[in-house]
Amino acid sequence: MGANSKKYAIYYAPQSASRVLAMFARLFLTHPRSVGESYFEHQRVAISFAGPLLLAGFACLLHAVIPGLCERTASSRIERLHARLLNGQRQR
Numbered sequence: 001m002g003a004n005s006k007k008y009a010i011y012y013a014p015q016s017a018s019r020v021l022a023m024f025a026r027l028f029l030t031h032p033r034s035v036g037e038s039y040f041e042h043q044r045v046a047i048s049f050a051g052p053l054l055l056a057g058f059a060c061l062l063h064a065v066i067p068g069l070c071e072r073t074a075s076s077r078i079e080r081l082h083a084r085l086l087n088g089q090r091q092r
Contacts, residue, residue: 060074
């Protein structure tokens, strides 16, 4: 490390606590509150949607390889999830 190493050093100024809290709120709290849920309630609901969506995605992959299998599996799962979302039945 010679004299030139200083010119490549990057200095990060510490952020104020209010900026950090605002960023935390934006990333973790704003959206759940907008749908009337706490962070953990929203997490539970999102996971309850993720499982069926993953299964639907797997059914699509299987259908891509063997078209005779899972002909309506993915679409019917997605239709049920969509109805659940529209009817306000976000909770499982």
